[in-house]
Amino acid sequence: MNRGFESIIDRLAREFWRAAHVREQQHAQMQARSLAEVRAVDQAQRALDAAPAADAAARERAQVARHQAEAAAQGAQAKLAVARLERLLADGLARDLRIPPADLRASSTPTALDTRHLPKILPKPEWETFAPEKPGRLALAMPGASGRYEQAVAKARSEFVHAEREHEASKIRRAQGSMILQIAQQKATEAARAESARHNAAVADFEGALLRGEAAAITGYARIVLSRSPYPEAFAQTLAAHYVEHHKLLAIGYDVPTLDAAVPVVFDYHYHPAQGLVQGVPASEAVRAKVYANALRQIVLRSLHELFSVDPLHQVNAVVFNVYASDGDARVCLASVHATRADFTALRLAEGDPEVHLAALGARVSACPEALQAVAPVAGVDMTTVVTDADVAVDRRFNLMTLSDKDFTQVMFHLLRSHGFEGPPLLPGEQAGMLTCRAWDPHPIFGGDVVVHVYREMHNGARLEIAAARTMLAEMQKIGAARGMLMTTGVFDDGVEEFARDRRIELLAGHHLVFLLKENAGVDASVIVPEALATTAAPF
Incomplete structure (x- = not known):
């Protein structure tokens, strides 16, 4: 049975895993930083820095010592990685396995x-x-000096006016970007609250199902x-993970990395002064395989x-655990066991x-296992249900396509104002999903x-045709507009760019x-039509 909490628990x-x-x-x-060999590298570097520049022999000895320290540090780090693999069980036995209920809930x-x-x-x-330096009396007495000074003043005045205009434009861009950011923040807060409510309701459902021993909750x-x-x-x-309720059997399929991904190839490093290189000494395949x-x-x-060991899984009487590694596109089973609770608890894992x-x-x-030699699993596990980060990813970007008509109109209005345009607000146009206004560029x-024409296309893959x-162009010619700005959340159809190129029409598609x-408001946005909205009527 597919329960509503499954996707939430998979994401959780x-x-x-990411946090751990x-x-x-x-x-x-x-x-690694606490290793004596790693600390020795810093000491060797300080010794090299302190060596007299005039004493070439001393500097060469310090340089060799630093390279030798680097080789020792790399070897120590490789051995540390191997040591971590050798104490996986001991580290696991020392962990506190309790999961506080608050850790399952969202705020x-x-x-x-x-x-x-x-x-x-x-x-x-x-x-x-900006003002040019005013010449003295003697300089002004020179022929043409007064005219050159006036030209310099005029040029400086023009640059000053331009700088003032850029300053005012930057204030407008920040103010309008701030308005967009506030809308995005408000929508993000609303979405977070709704998501938290859904999450916590799903967790409550999950906890109830876990007490009842339902399969979906046990596997989750x-x-x-x-x-x-x-x-x-x-x-x-x-x-x-799969759970067979009438047998109280939990089946787990677990992916592990291959030998080359999990175990370092080189355990030791040496510095060779003749070559001036730190080179690794590959470990034997037998040692790495072990x-x-x-x-x-x-x-x-x-x-x-x-x-x-965890209390909520006390209903489980037996576990089938299969370990898999990938051989290209196929998974190979490297270990498989069927363990009952009684048999497993009789083991003294800290010993032996x-x-x-x-x-x-x-x-x-x-x-x-290093050669991916397979074993026949005790029982097969359907690995098509493996959950990866991509399966539970949540797109939390500011999606223009999920905004209400009012919010979308406000965002587009502030985006136009951030360009320095002035004029009335955007109003619904003649076509569905269209906004329009007659703006003024004060340049x-x-x-x-x-x-300005804005089209919000509520269908995936929508293409704005040349008719738009x-x-x-007809409206521009009618009112004698200097130019036009045609915007769409989708893309433009073939021929639109060529048509607009020499007709003073600026085109802005969804990716623009x-x-x-992002540029004007620091907002990570998207123009993805959710499936639930793709079949609904157009806005406005």
């Missing part, structure tokens, strides 16, 4: 208005910085538990421990060898009346509007 699981992933990488970086705290990306206001020009919680478990950077932790196989066994035991523990559970483990040379450009909103 991936958010937990970031924390683990930060922890790994902190550990609708509005974010502060971020004005950092609004256009900057240009400094107010001062005449003193299993995803959350495993996704919260931090692993090294190469582990994307994509997984599939590290990889041991990591796989630990992942299986650690995951079983996490699933059997993971290989022995898995043997006690009757697990099937690949003899050569002293290129200004004049501007005919012909209609604009997205760019202008």
